[in-house]
Amino acid sequence: MTLAKRLSLRDALLGRRSFRLFAPDPVPAELVREILEAARWAPSPHHTQPWRFVVVTDAAWQRRLAEEMGHRWELDLRADGAADEEVAGRVGRSHQRIMGAPALVVCCISMRDMHVYPDAVRQRAEHLMASQSLGAAIENVLLAAHERGLATGWICAPLFCPEIACAALELPGDWEPQALVLVGYPPRDVLLPPRVKPELLVEFR
Ligand SMILES: Cc1cc2nc3c(=O)[nH]c(=O)nc-3n(C[C@H](O)[C@H](O)[C@H](O)COP(=O)(O)O)c2cc1C
Numbered sequence: 001m002t003l004a005k006r007l008s009l010r011d012a013l014l015g016r017r018s019f020r021l022f023a024p025d026p027v028p029a030e031l032v033r034e035i036l037e038a039a040r041w042a043p044s045p046h047h048t049q050p051w052r053f054v055v056v057t058d059a060a061w062q063r064r065l066a067e068e069m070g071h072r073w074e075l076d077l078r079a080d081g082a083a084d085e086e087v088a089g090r091v092g093r094s095h096q097r098i099m100g101a102p103a104l105v106v107c108c109i110s111m112r113d114m115h116v117y118p119d120a121v122r123q124r125a126e127h128l129m130a131s132q133s134l135g136a137a138i139e140n141v142l143l144a145a146h147e148r149g150l151a152t153g154w155i156c157a158p159l160f161c162p163e164i165a166c167a168a169l170e171l172p173g174d175w176e177p178q179a180l181v182l183v184g185y186p187p188r189d190v191l192l193p194p195r196v197k198p199e200l201l202v203e204f205r
Helices: 011-014 031-040 059-079 082-102 121-147 160-167
Strands: 051-056 103-110 151-155 173-186
Touching: 011 059, 011 121, 031 051, 031 103, 031 121, 031 151, 051 059, 051 160, 051 173, 059 082, 059 103, 059 121, 082 173, 103 121, 121 151, 160 173
Parallel strands: none
Antiparallel strands: 051 103, 103 173, 151 173
C-alpha cells in the first residue's frame, strides 16, 4: 500500500469531517482507487474480507441510483403519513446531495464467503459481523480520503433499500449495498460539530 504520510494518525482522526456539499471539481479516478485501497486493510470476520465497492462517476448511473432510492424513500415517508411538502423537501435534498457529489462509492457486503448457520440467531450475528467490518473499511476509506485533501460524506440511504440500489446499479446478486460515500473536494469552510465528552462514552471497571 502506498499511502502518502502527510498527516499523523491523530490529525487524520481529529480532522476528518462529514460533507454534504462539494466543490464542483471532478475527482481523479486514480485518487478514488487509492482511497479504496485503504479498505483492504480493515479487519474482517474469519478474514473473509466481505466488502465490495462500486464507484459511480457517470451522471446517468448517479441519477438512476438517486431517483430509484428517492422513489422508495418517498413511498416510505408517505406510508408514515408525512405531508407532501415534507416529503418533497427531504427527498429533494437527498437527491441534490447525491447528484452534487463528483463521485459516489456504494459500499456493499457479500455474504458469499461468510459462515452459514441453520438458526436465525447465529445467522443474524454473522450478517452483523460483515456489516461491522464494512464500517471499519469505510472509516479507513474516509481517513485515506481526508489524508489526500478529499471531502467525504457517509449516507445511509442504501441500507434502507439494498435491493433497489442493487437493481439500479445492476450489481452481482450477492452484493448488498449498505452505505453510500459521497466523495469530492471540500467547498470552503469546514464546521466542526461538537463531540460527546470522553467521560460519557467510556467506563472503567
Ligand atoms: C452509519 C452512519 C450513517 C450515516 N448516515 C448519514 C446520512 O444518511 N446522511 C448524512 O448527512 N450523514 C450521515 N452520517 C454522517 C453523520 O451524520 C456524521 O458522522 C455525524 O454528524 C458527525 O459528524 P462528523 O462525521 O463530521 O464528525 C452517517 C454516519 C454513520 C456512521
